[in-house]
Amino acid sequence: MGVAERKLREKEQLKNLILSGAKKLFLEKGIEKTTIRNIADEIDYSIGTVYVYFKDKDEIFNGLHSQGFQQLRSLMLPLLKVNDPMERLKALGHIYVDFALDNPDMYELMFSMKAPMAYLEKARMDEWNEGQATFEILRKTVGDCLEKGHFQGHQLNPLTYLIWGTVHGICSFNSNGRIMCVQEEPSEELVRSSYEEFTSLMERF
């Protein structure tokens, strides 16, 4: 039966169309100001259709949230080839900072907004696979660093969490508008130079 398969494919396509319309509007006019009606208009479907393919708005948020993590992951995976773990760690952070600066709205959706996580809770999915997968890449690298004698006397989990937290922290101030407190330089510069401070700190271990 090719029909059933085609229908499945079409369903998937329309789901993606809705997501891409949503993403376009998110980037154009901001996440908060994008409504279901806007999304429906954008892709020339009715409101009701959107609700056939997505249970509610949070599920749309979650869909884009997932896409964002896939994108970030695909940027990170090639770096697993870097043999020296400290170099790999620094490169991972660099990619991460670039991603956050290039995609502040996506970054906000992925790491600040409640909605995507609220959907996971509603859907009783207590696991956040995308986050976990990304975390694993980092943990593996930090583990390799420990094995090579870096960060002596530190524990894997809290250290990994600390490193992610650090890079996330300097990025998130940028994406959520809390960076004005040091106004002498443009905020992107401040984020990058802070990350440089961080890598030069890590190098000593």
Add this chain to the structure above:
Amino acid sequence: MGVAERKLREKEQLKNLILSGAKKLFLEKGIEKTTIRNIADEIDYSIGTVYVYFKDKDEIFNGLHSQGFQQLRSLMLPLLKVNDPMERLKALGHIYVDFALDNPDMYELMFSMKAPMAYLEKARMDEWNEGQATFEILRKTVGDCLEKGHFQGHQLNPLTYLIWGTVHGICSFNSNGRIMCVQEEPSEELVRSSYEEFTSLMERF
């Protein structure tokens, strides 16, 4: 004229009453689910009255945002007495982490939500005084550390920003629900142990 003064005082009081009602509901049922009608009900005034005292909902968010920074600041100021700057730095971070863990909703309002900053922009107040003031406490302390020979070869601004970013990063994962990726331990423990990792890293400089 005592009347005008009394009226001013009463105005201030009602403003505070609205804010405290809002805060109560925020903590009770979450920020997102608190409506203007709820706030008005809570304090036995009408919707309209709320709008006499606050231009819009963002201004209420901003009011609580300010109160949060005042509270955090008042927790930090006593630590300026600590003479050794590295000890002071660690103590400041500790206070900060405690505040974030004890007040996750307030923390989210202060450092993640768009609304309070959106209000500043709307009101054409390009300065974020509360944030700046808090940042200054930290910058002063980091500056003292540099003078005493810590963090050699690092620059004041990016380093200060990095340190704030680090502590904020590990806290924010907790308040915005992105901490599930390491599930072996309760999230509060992970935040605290990560902060310990951080202080023990800093101590070496």
Add this chain to the structure above:
DNA sequence: TATATTTATTGAACATTGTTCATTACTTTT
């Protein structure tokens, strides 16, 4: 004190949102 004026409070009404669901249009099967 009685009246006029200013100030404070109100809540009905509006626009916009997320969401639902009976109805319509279209596809596939018989």
Add this chain to the structure above:
DNA sequence: AAAAGTAATGAACAATGTTCAATAAATATA
């Protein structure tokens, strides 16, 4: 060609932020 099944629709509903003419209360004036 008709029946059965699937997909798409948009009017309708409830809830929200917001406004504003009308009301009530407080103050100033005579």
